[in-house]
Amino acid sequence: MKLIQDLPEIFEEFKEKRRQAFLEIKEYKDKGNPVVGMYCAYFPTELAMAVGAIPVGLCSFANETVSAAERELPKSMCPLVKSSYGFAVEDKCPFFHFADLVIGETTCDGKKKMYELMAEFKPVFVMELPNSQSGKGIEFWKQEVLRTKEFFEEFFHVVITDRMIREAVHISNEIRTSLKKLYEVMKLNPAPVLGGDIQKIVTGSKYRFDFQTTPEVVDAVTAKILEEYDKGKMLEYRPRILVTGCPIGGDSMKIIHEIENNGGVVVAVENCSGVKTLDQMIDEEEEDIYGAIARRYLSTGCSIMTPNDNRIELLGRIIDEYQVDGVVEMVLTGCHATGAESIYIRKFVNKEKGIPYIAIDTDYSPADKGQIATRLSAFIEMIQVQDDELDMNYCYKIVLSGLTRGDSINHIVKKVRDYTKIPICIYDQRGRKIPDDLYINKTDIKSERIIEKVLEGNCGKIVAFIPPEKRRTNVLEILDILAKSYELRERSFCVQKLKAQQDTPDFLWVLSESTQALKAIYKGASEIQAEMPCLVLHDDKSIFVSCVQGKDGREKFIRLCEKYMEKVEGFLLIGNGFFDVHNKENNKAMQYEILKIIKRNKIRKKIYLTENYYYELAAAHISKMTEKGIRYQNDLECIKREDEEKGKNLYETLYWYLKMKRNISQTAASLKIHRNTLLPRIARINELIALDEKDGAECEKLFLTMEVGLLGVNRIL
Template sequence: MEIRKELPEIFEEFAEGRKNAFLSAKKQKDKNLPLVGTYCTYVPVELPMAMNAAVVGLCSMSDETIPLAERDLPASLCPLIKSSYGFAKSDKCPFFYFSDLVVAESTCDGKKKMYELMSEFKPMHIMQLPNTQDEDGFALWKKEVIRFKEKLEDFFGVEITEDQIREAIKLRNEERRAALEIFDLMKMDPTPVMGYDLFKVVYGASFTFDRELAVKQMREVKDRILEEAEENSAKIGHKPRIIISGCPMGGATEKVARIIEETGGVVVAFENCTGIKNYYNLVDEDNPDVYEALAERYFKIGCSVMSPDTYRFQLLGELIDEFKADAVVDMTLQGCHTYNIETYEVSRFVTEEKGIAYYHVETDYSNADEGQLNTRLQALIEML
């Protein structure tokens, strides 16, 4: 699109952030600095940050390694789980290869059992999630946060002080603020940029090991977009405003956002683990108990593995109101039972309580359904 040519060069650099991070991971190891790999937004990254470790999300969103994974895993399993395992076992993910420790979480039964196989060829630490977000669940989760800190100390032979954790909390909070400032630009109508482009900025920033640099660069992008907002908004014009909810988006599943915008809509918010959910809510910097503060922030992440999933609906409702959405597209992965079952409740919430359109898209990591998706999403946009 024309608007992309007028944005700062750094905008495109963020789109290449993951590729550049592969080289950064090797440099990290060449300097003998620790690297911790993660799969989920429930992992409190402030703890490895406190010991000066780099933290990176591991490869999990491509069908490239799924055939290899299916030698050990059922073909009917969620593609995210198979992709994660395939990248790990094939050594096709540089992040996984260079990670000293992989920190995972018991979000679903498929992941939990897959991690047992993965632990045979990589040091793993599994954080045990509660099933409910109540008082008893929080007590368990706080213990898990402390156990994770103790694992890092034991595994790397370091001491992590509470002052170090507080500094990491401040830095990560600032990163969250910068990302939310970027996302908030989409509250404008017409928007000053297309949502898929903005998604790539924040997603790319998550692969920048220098977090202070990532904050600086995201704010540079935000300022530049604001400088040219009037001109660019006029070029884009008013479009149906879509929120994407559901399973994590990235890699292969970015096709959904791309098709929405190619067929005349604009994605104003991403309510998923690779979107606003990952940055929503700050850690309380004034709480003298740093472990309680960390546990509280991560405990309030909405996810379909929780029953009931109160915090997901709370966030989705706020986004619908604040971003003035015309519709919610609920993107789920084949074989992801919790998110697929929850589409029933999300549909009722969106259409009955919020009074806007709802559309469910179930997909996988192949491109075989792109033609069908194009037809169906174009029909939604035209209806709006």
């Protein structure tokens, strides 16, 4: 699915989705679809989907209904509870109005009491949530899930079959997966879009009741964002902020807005409205599907859980994966669990992750907007100040000057290290440290403050330790610069090495009529690399080979060619090794002459070698360069005359007899005649030209003349 609109329009469309949903929910109701209202991330929405109901989040983030709630609820209560209750009693939430049933959980005390009050005017089913994510807790929660399932069956008069619940699980997993992928675009550095815009999509998608199409729509938005990022559409470098704490939405979005209005970018929202509910999927392969549902939902790291290790684990992961520079925790006034837990969160973020942390205590009132803005602006500035001590442009200057001066990479890394005070070193592909004087103590190594970047082509890695006072993003940027300079240096060295190799003898040509064969050899040799000559593949179905190490090197190369030609069609002609690169083109032309000679006969082999064609090559060359008149033909003339006059085959017999070096048996075999047929012919030849009286040199002379003459005839023909 390709989106036609621009991203800003898409974001606004999703932002308006909740408002549009107010009308849509009525339509669904009119069609007979039940509606189940929910407040909490612990409720398994799959149960509602399985009975054909629409699970919808009830309004709970607006300040306007707080005062209505405060008529009955204590003022000190958390604004989320007050807003939720206020919407309910005022009937200002359309979803609440149309909901057939409201699901509650025994999360915090405020909510527990709210559900009790709500039950007076709306059917409410409360799930009993354990306070621990232990084995016992999971087992207890599973029973609650089953109890809820049975209640739904009775309430909605629908039997939830295994297929129905699994279908619902599958759809909700798909939706979670697509939203998670959307969130993950914020791992890019610099960030592609504002976190607020991502939040619009995530929130808006919860109000799409056509669940089947939601993943496709969200995936299309993700693809669009990535497509534009590839074209260079991205934000400038901003401090990357993780927002955590109480659920964010509606009026509490002021936190996200103020962060992004003051120069930061919210790369992740760890709250229930964000990544927390998208991190884990339900295991669809699990036989005990309700157990899987229970495990997945209970793993949500809410501050009402004790201990809340899952939250710490998730936070740590997000900080690393999203390259977070600072953490902002929103604590709603009156949320004691989150407020108390923020002590642990601060410790974890500062000490273990080495990044700044701030907690904002607020409610839904706009009164503290200014104060929040001031505090967040100072927070972001503080993050930037640390970075401003480090002039990245100067780092670029150090590296570029080093490269153009021809400084060693050792020297460049040392200079960068001295300026930035960031411990960095490069490990080349042999594991050697450059520079070799870097020492990082073991505790630091264990602390997840070490970052590595693998270099291109697996030629090593670059490693840095993030000092507590340094921004992670800056360290990554420096790593990136040094990695690229190392790769540039290596590439330039390789290009020079390759050029030098191409001029290093011995040389030889490989010719073929099959491009596939040549590519196979080229690829094979490139993969081996070590101790292999240098190959250059030409467009005219040839390979020029240099750095051949003499006879042994050529033989090694021939064996390689034999190996790769086993599975490939066609044949190769491997030339002789020559020493002078000026002979290159003439040698190639000579190899083509040999190729013509080979093609004149039947192609039987996969590998042909030049040295097997010296004679034919010489004869062909002589035939080309000389005229008939100079050839010593007196003896041959009388043989030919005899053949013409008497219809004998003496000329051909003589040819093979000389070719077989006057061996009777081999000559007979070549002519495919009996020895007894051959002997009289030889006798007659001797009568005519006294062949047996001629010595070897004379015979070679005759044979060469015949061979050259034959080639001359073939050329004319």
